[in-house]
Amino acid sequence: MQDDLNLVLDDARDTMDKAIAHLETELTKIRAGKANPQILDGITVDYYGAPTLIGQVANVSVADARTLTIQPWEKNMLQPIERAIIASNIGLNPQNDGLIIRLFLPPLTEERRKELVKRVNAEGEHGKVAVRNIRRDAIESIKKLQKDGLSEDIAKGAEGDVQQLTDKYIALVDKHCAAKDKEIMAI
CATH class of the missing domain: 3.30.1360.40 (Gyrase A; domain 2)
Structure with a gap:
């Protein structure tokens, strides 16, 4: 049972890493006034x-x-x-x-900068939704393990671990978006 639980947590962590990597890729496609x-x-x-x-x-x-x-x-x-x-x-x-x-690449106008920041925030929101969906799937897997004989205390602890992981990755999404916003708004 503990091996299955560790597998669920590792899988959630790996999938969240992929979601962050995807977000980074999408953010690099948004131009910030510099040639890239x-x-x-x-x-x-x-x-x-x-x-x-x-x-x-x-x-x-x-x-x-x-x-x-x-x-x-x-x-x-x-x-x-x-x-x-x-x-x-x-x-x-x-x-x-x-x-x-x-x-x-023409210099960005203030209006265009604001549009790009909105796009960055939309990408960030997509990243957060992806992380939350991974959390939901992981918690569902933990509940299935609980039905198969995992103790309630261990299941609740694992759900707490998944929530901590989710909070960490959502903070990472916010950090990437804030950095991109700062890059776009810098003149």
């Missing part, structure tokens, strides 16, 4: 009939604090990459000079 190649993560381009990530068909680098350069390995990929960036709706207009594509 991760802005292009998740944008696919049609590469000989197969959807392929931009990073796999071109070299993406930071030219300066507000400029990204994309240099495709094949010249015929310039147009598809340009179309994919426009279609991705990330708010950037690619500048194609025939050799490389430049993305100029």
